[in-house]
Amino acid sequence: MSVLCIIRQFLPKMALGILDPLGKKKTQKLRNFFWDVLSIEKIYQKENISGWVVEQDQLMAETGMTEEMRTQFQLLLLWASQANTGPAASWLLAYLLKHPEAMKAVREEVYNVLKETGQEVEPGGPLINVTLAQIKTPLLDSAVEETLRLRASPFLFRSVLQDMDLKMDDGREYFLRKGDQLLLFPFVGLHMDPEIHPDPHTFKYDRFLNPDGPKKEFSKNGKKLKYHSMPWGAGPSMCPGRFFAISEMKLFVILMLLYFDMELVNVEEEIPPVDVSRYGFGTTHPSCDIQFRYRLRFLAFACRTATPPQASQRELRPPAHRRLTIAAASSGRQGFARPPAISSGWQGFACRLLKPRGFSCRQGFLRMPAGRLLHAWAPPAAATCQRERLRKTRAEDRHGITL
Known part of the structure; x- marks a missing residue:
């Protein structure tokens, strides 16, 4: 096992x-x-x-x-x-892939805020280098919060320290004895309440936005709520690493949107239901895999290559003096490769894939760190030049892309 x-x-x-x-x-x-x-x-x-x-x-x-x-x-x-960030980031990417309008809006936002820092992703260009504190991404923030509302379902445990009466909002009262244990499940009580979140089972990437900025106020029965969702718990036991986790998710999605084109293998496929055995333990897992295709948006080879041999391959041309012909193996569409399915462990694959030092050109193949092999044509001189470029990249930036 x-x-x-x-x-x-x-x-x-x-x-x-x-x-x-x-x-x-x-x-x-x-x-x-x-x-x-x-x-x-x-x-x-x-x-x-x-x-x-x-x-x-x-x-x-x-x-x-x-x-x-x-x-x-x-x-x-x-x-x-x-344990929770990986699945949450995977759910977020899956929802964006399933909802093209959300993908387009978030991607445009990322491009725009990057330009505001004076940077742009382009063939042969430098690696982006910004911090999340420098940029504001309200659409992405809303999409993250919406993903957590739909797929984060923690149990909240509370111990009763003294006898007390607990009065509910609907008028019901419960007597709690000292030593009793309470288990709260806000996923049902808050996240899926249609009065708090209309059409609660639908992913709405802008649900947590108002025309003037982030939406912070939610109400039920005419009363303002202290909590409208609780993916991190509440009170003194609220997850202390929540800000770090959100930064991980945003970093992952920003890099994916900047450097890759992606699409679902089956655009008609619905987002899978959750594995119900994971209810109560943070972020749920999908009950089955989600297949998608990806391709690098830019190929940055630093040497001139000759005209490639005739083949049924898709040409991806950055500048005219940088050309490499790639055909993806096991692909249902030219120029696309099928990576591992989105799952709880997929985030680590994507982060490794994005690091420049993870690529090597050897014997006419472009190898990616996850073991995915794309057939590529390149003369020996181009392969040698690319290896030198990668060595230089390692020396200049030991940590790959920084954001």
Whole structure:
């Protein structure tokens, strides 16, 4: 059984504390696997270590934390930064692909705010270098919030510390005893309430916008609500990493829209329902894969090439002096390749794919980091020139695209 299968099968039971002996054995084996892979000793043997990870580890070491505790923290960090953000970013991209008007509006917004910083994505141009604090993307922000409203469904647990009467808005009252445990499910109570969010099952990328800016006020029964959605929980237990997670999602989508053309393989396909076993554990997962096609919007090869041989291939021409003919393998449409389906792990693939150092031109093939191979024609001189260009890119920017 793969690591991903173990996580999907046993995580909900582990969180609820209802694992059987077999489940406990498998989850402990999984912990040991991650603790070994993420051990401090092995991390420092790798190249291009994240400066953030190194700084965090140094701070923990200075406070006297043991190496074992610091290794366990690395697993916690991996889980906290990826377990919900990856699926959420995948849902967001799926909704944009399914709704072309949303894709067009968000993409135009991204292009416009990038131009305001004096930058533009173009063949052979420099990598974009801006921070999210420099740009304002209200349409993308609204699309992110709408995606979380539809696909984030956490449980909120509360303990009753003293006897009390709880009065509901509709007049009903409940007596709560000291020691009782409450489980709240805002996905039903808030996210899917048609009075708060009209047509609640429909993705509306601009739902959280007013003509004058972001929409902040929502009401029910004529009363203003303190919370209109709760994808991060509420109160003192609200997710402390929510701002980091939103930045991850926005960064991912901005880069995808800037550097790739994308479309669904089957434009008639509906967004799949969620895997109901994931209700209560943050962002839900799709019940099946979503197939889509992608292609790089620009090819930036730095050398002149000769006229390519005759072939049933699609020519992608940046400037006239930079030309490479590419035909995608296993493609239903010329010039497009089919990547892995959008899933909880797809975000990492896309981020690796976007890094320039992930590409190599060797023996007439353009290889992408995820193992996808596109047939390409290029004479040996062009391949050699491209390798030199990639070496220079690595030396100048060890971290690829920065945003």
